[in-house]
Amino acid sequence: MSDETxxxxxxxxGATAPGTERRVRVVLVDDHRMFxxxxxxxxxxxxxxxxxxVGEAADVDQAVTVINATRPEVVxxxxxLPGGGGVEVLRRCASLMAAAEDPVRxxxxxxxxxxxxxxxxxxxxxxxxxxxxITGTDLxxxxxxxQEGDAVFSPRLAGFVLDAFASTDAPPVDEDMDRLTQRERxxxxxxxxxxxxxxIAKQLYISVKTVxxxxxxxxxxxxxxxxxELTRWATARRLV
Amino acid sequence: MSAAARVTETxxxxxxxxxxxxxxxxxxxxxxxxxxxxxxPVVWVRALFVALFFTEGLGVLLYxxxxxxxxxxxxxxxxxxxxxxxxxxxxxxLRKPDKGQVFALIALVIGSVALIGKVNVDNESGRYIWPLLxxxxxxxxxxxxxDNARRASWTESGRRRRTFQxxxxxxxxxxxxxxxxxxxxxRGSIAQLGTALTAAVxxxxxxALLAGPWLxxxxxxxxxxxxxxxxxxxxxxxxxxxxxxxxxxxxLIQRNADDAGEVRRLARAQERxxxxxxxxxxxxxxxxxxxxxxxxxxxxxxxxxxxxxxxxLEVVVVGDCPLDEKLTAQMQAARExxxxxxxxxxxxxxxxxxxxxxxxxxxxxxxxxxxxxxxxAVPEDRMGxxxxxxxxxxxxxxxxxxxxxxxxxxxxxxEMERADG
Numbered sequence: 001m002s003d004e005t006x007x008x009x010x011x012x013x014g015a016t017a018p019g020t021e022r023r024v025r026v027v028l029v030d031d032h033r034m035f036x037x038x039x040x041x042x043x044x045x046x047x048x049x050x051x052x053x054v055g056e057a058a059d060v061d062q063a064v065t066v067i068n069a070t071r072p073e074v075v076x077x078x079x080x081l082p083g084g085g086g087v088e089v090l091r092r093c094a095s096l097m098a099a100a101e102d103p104v105r106x107x108x109x110x111x112x113x114x115x116x117x118x119x120x121x122x123x124x125x126x127x128x129x130x131x132x133x134i135t136g137t138d139l140x141x142x143x144x145x146x147q148e149g150d151a152v153f154s155p156r157l158a159g160f161v162l163d164a165f166a167s168t169d170a171p172p173v174d175e176d177m178d179r180l181t182q183r184e185r186x187x188x189x190x191x192x193x194x195x196x197x198x199x200i201a202k203q204l205y206i207s208v209k210t211v212x213x214x215x216x217x218x219x220x221x222x223x224x225x226x227x228x229e230l231t232r233w234a235t236a237r238r239l240v
Numbered sequence: 241m242s243a244a245a246r247v248t249e250t251x252x253x254x255x256x257x258x259x260x261x262x263x264x265x266x267x268x269x270x271x272x273x274x275x276x277x278x279x280x281p282v283v284w285v286r287a288l289f290v291a292l293f294f295t296e297g298l299g300v301l302l303y304x305x306x307x308x309x310x311x312x313x314x315x316x317x318x319x320x321x322x323x324x325x326x327x328x329x330x331x332x333x334l335r336k337p338d339k340g341q342v343f344a345l346i347a348l349v350i351g352s353v354a355l356i357g358k359v360n361v362d363n364e365s366g367r368y369i370w371p372l373l374x375x376x377x378x379x380x381x382x383x384x385x386x387d388n389a390r391r392a393s394w395t396e397s398g399r400r401r402r403t404f405q406x407x408x409x410x411x412x413x414x415x416x417x418x419x420x421x422x423x424x425x426x427r428g429s430i431a432q433l434g435t436a437l438t439a440a441v442x443x444x445x446x447x448a449l450l451a452g453p454w455l456x457x458x459x460x461x462x463x464x465x466x467x468x469x470x471x472x473x474x475x476x477x478x479x480x481x482x483x484x485x486x487x488x489x490x491x492l493i494q495r496n497a498d499d500a501g502e503v504r505r506l507a508r509a510q511e512r513x514x515x516x517x518x519x520x521x522x523x524x525x526x527x528x529x530x531x532x533x534x535x536x537x538x539x540x541x542x543x544x545x546x547x548x549x550x551x552x553l554e555v556v557v558v559g560d561c562p563l564d565e566k567l568t569a570q571m572q573a574a575r576e577x578x579x580x581x582x583x584x585x586x587x588x589x590x591x592x593x594x595x596x597x598x599x600x601x602x603x604x605x606x607x608x609x610x611x612x613x614x615x616x617a618v619p620e621d622r623m624g625x626x627x628x629x630x631x632x633x634x635x636x637x638x639x640x641x642x643x644x645x646x647x648x649x650x651x652x653x654x655e656m657e658r659a660d661g
Binding site: 112189 | 515518519554556557559590592594596598605607651
């Protein structure tokens with residue numbers, strides 16, 4: 001075992017990951033073959049990055065089949081797909097996401113940064129959202145974070161979420177569960193300002209773990225938050 | 241010279257073709273069409289028809305023949321100029337609905353009263369008058385409807401009143417049906433009314449059953465054709481946009497392939513434009529006018545700085561509000577901060593711009609991941625940060641903070657209260 005890690009570290013990427021043993025199996029869902037090939041080339045160098053692409057799919061039906069067959073840990077999911085889009089994939093894989101053992105986690109990877117797309121897949125159960133302009137290193141990092149059960153918020157996604165939860169009128173009492181706490185709001189705001197988790201932790205004098213748990217809580221609230229409120233938000237922006 | 245002019249004037253009439261007028265008509269547009277064609281005031285033609293009506297109903301017959309034979313056009317109103325020049329006032333006054341139509345209505349009422357008085361309902365021929373009248377009115381309604389449908393296909397103006405037109409057509413059909421039924425009934429006894437009506441309904445139903453599928457099919461075909469046309473138009477629009485901007489940019493990129501900075505700048509500008517065009521709810525993404533709201537202003541400033549300095553700026557805006565004087569000052573300060581960040585901190589990656597409207601407070605932060613700098617170390621004569629950012633914010637009642645971020649980089653925070661909620 002130590003031989004293996006030594007070899008991996010020795011090749012050229014000693015700096016990539018502290019624990020080189022960590023491996024993650026990934027399925028790529030995107031209808032552009034060129035893009036899949038590109039991502040595969042950039043992150044699928046298993047020896048270096050620890051990411052192993054075990055399957056690819058170009059539409060919703062294929063995606064569901066491949067995901068069921070390979071049971072990956074993380075699915076990189078495009079938002080716009082023939083056959084119903086990423087949301088449809090999430091809907092049909094709901095049981096896999098909820099599985100007690102080895103749940104499949106989804107990370108949305110899209111060229112679109114339109115609010116309705118972003119909020120749509122996050123509400124559908126995706127654990128994070130990154131745009132295609134992301135660098136390979138950051139993408140690998142995001143994949144590992146999602147695999148560990150953490151949520152990945154890009155600054156833009158944080159902005160959308162803040163927007164979605166910001167309502168100027170007084171909240172009804174029974175909807176308190178859906179609201180963000182002051183701390184969660186602060187964390188989101190810092191993410192929107194482009195801070196990394198480590199920087200946020202320093203800024204707020206809390207641990208990185210606490211930051212992570214705040215972010216996860218926000219994600220959960222977003223996925224659970226009542227329809228009514230998000231509908232109002234979407235309507236206000238003429239998204240529906 | 242004047243002779244030549246007169247010749248062309250007199251040559252004009254043969255060119256005019258006889259149309260029924262679609263504009264300013266009362267019934268079928270026959271009278272107005274004829275008036276336009278002959279160069280007479282409409283009132284004369286109408287009076288002639290009415291007069292002819294009393295000579296054994298010849299006027300009605302003539303009118304009907306004209307209606308059926310003469311195509312609908314724009315003859316009456318758009319008549320050649322000489323007509324207008326001869327009696328400009330008279331025609332113009334006529335076109336106003338008030339006088340002419342009131343007069344016509346009175347004439348109609350008088351005529352009807354005279355007719356009713358003249359017809360002896362009891363005698364044999366009189367019994368056919370009412371059903372015939374019903375049928376006539378129904379036919380007129382339906383024919384007029386057909387004209388309207390035709391006209392709507394030129395002007396595409398009929399869509400709004402579609403239900404009205406449908407109702408009108410149905411009323412016409414119902415009148416004709418009733419007229420026919422009564423016509424049948426008066427020849428027999430009143431007891432046969434029910435039977436006759438049933439028969440009429442049965443015939444109508446039969447016709448509907450026979451023609452129905454064909455009609456449905458035709459309307460479906462029409463809808464499909466329209467959808468296809470709209471789709472084709474959309475595709476053409478997308479193609480045009482892609483051609484205009486994307487292909488153009490790609491060509492420029494090929495030409496500047498050696499200049500990495502220029503290529504990046506072109507690609508980013510194009511990406512932003514295309515994104516705007518594709519994902520903006522309103523869709524156009526082309527308005528380059530003065531921004532009216534905070535979000536627009538931030539995005540515009542960032543786009544300009546991005547283009548100017550070739551450094552990507554990532555913009556996140558939460559909430560929005562209209563711009564006021566104080567916020568405009570804040571935007572200028574923010575822009576200055578963006579320029580600084582792009583200039584001095586651009587190597588560290590994208591510059592992050594965050595703007596938030598929360599209640600009455602507007603907060604903007606601009607941060608880079610460059611080497612950072614110490615405000616105190618900046619020479620006194622360099623006014624950029626001190627005047628354009630901090631000074632400007634303070635003069636307008638806001639505050640600006642410059643700080644170095646843990647892990648490198650600089651962040652400028654601008655806070656301002658809105659002038660009016």
